[in-house]
Amino acid sequence: MTVTRAPRPDLLAVAGLCHTYGAGAVATVAIDDLDFEVGQGEFLSIVGPSGCGKTTLLRCVSGLQHPTAGTVTLHGEAISDVPEGMALVFQDYARSLFPWMSVSSNVEFPLSRLRLPRSERRERIGESLAAVRLDAAADKYPWQLSGGMQQRVAIARALAYRPEVLLMDEPFASVDAQTRADLEDLVLDVWRRFSVTILFVTHDIDESVYLSDRVLVLSRSPASVVADIPVGLPRPRDQIETKSADGFVRLRAEVARLIRPARGAETAGTSI
Amino acid sequence: MGEAGDRLTRGLTTVRGAASELLLRSAVVVAGLLVWQLVTMAIESAFFPTPLEIFGRVIETWFSGSPGTLFLTEEVGRNVAPSLMRLLSGWLLAVALGVGLGLAIGRIDWLAAMLGPIVQFTRAIPPPALVPLFLVLLGIGDGMKVGLIAVGVLPPILLNTIDGVRSVDSLQLDTGRVFGIDRRRRLARIVIPSAMPQIFAGLRVSLAIAVILMVISELVASTDGIGFGLLQAQRGFRIPDMWAHIMLLSILGLALNSGLTQVERRALRWHRGARRRSEV
Structure with a gap:
């Protein structure tokens, strides 16, 4: 097991996290004793086989769900409810965007909590939409846009909130390969520009290595940490150059090998 | 011909399709009226005046x-206005009550558990059966009619609202929670808009029932209103007038329904767009 310390001060810490659905004989353990830290400004990916409890993990970290045991701390303070300064981008953009609001109203939505003056609201909407290159679509409705564009709206909405931590739950799992590559680069771009900390959950090994500073590999259900791998690849990263570099190929093989035995007991048909 | 030309041809075909459909539909209406006119002219029955005579009377x-x-x-002020007043006050009362209560029941579990059975039971009562009860309780005045309409049209509004609120996507509510939006704002900005299509379905059904109850209440006990006029015409053996009142009621029903449809079109523009998109 590879263990490394984050080079930066810890912003978010997960300790002894367990979550069980149901009770007694029908109880299902989704997460079993997870420990990890995320440093300020870090890009951390979490990979694991499908259905290993990654979504449960993010729901616990975001405060949407109370874990059965263990704690999540942000700035050293335990999270009991949804904390300020955290935003979540869901996989299913079509369901998480509001179809009755225009693109700019969707982006404005999280700002209602912050009680900002009108001028600053306008500014943030404009800046967020520009960051995802959707300035021209501000007055459209989400359903008038393609899947990739809708997910960009969801990212803009999260950015407008100016979160310290951006949680992303398999955000690109339902878009085509080319759009996916574009969105990956877009996330790297906003991560650098907005200096936000990103916790990125995916089941795609290439994606996790390409994007991150560190990759956390989870076992199959119940989820526990199998390895914590630092990714030392130089930035800025490039879809073609980075992915053909020796270091990248070595790392993706390492992650794949770690996931494979974890998938061994699983039935065939799970694709990664 | 280029691509633009092709598109033009296709567009024209669609226009032609829509036009011929409209033509066909109006042809059926005209044919129906013509048959009605010819048959009533042929049988010369005092009970069945010709449609031209009825329209003339209207x-x-x-x-x-x-x-x-x-x-x-002046007749409009005398008999149509009171009917409309009763209809709209009863219906609006039910809308306020039904939507308000429906939101509460749909969002609060213990309230649903408590009131659910009662709601289901009252839904099974045919609204006209409440007429005798309301006569006893509220007499024969406007209160009885407004009350009857309000209570009678409440169930479809209430049930549709509850259903709409219950089927709000959990991911949308989670999105609201993640961004720290409080309960009240979640209700106003997520739950209500999301339930709106179903609320409107309830409103449309209830408006039709409201017209029925208005007529019934005026037939049973009234000194003015369209139902009263209808009954007076029948009792005075003024058959064409009787038919004219029936015709007026159907015109009124159509007008109310198309008014509501206009409001719905504006309010739910996003819904039609989103649905069309998901069908593609």
């Missing part, structure tokens, strides 16, 4: 006023 009775009163006659 216009003469209600729509032959001066331009200053929008061509409406």
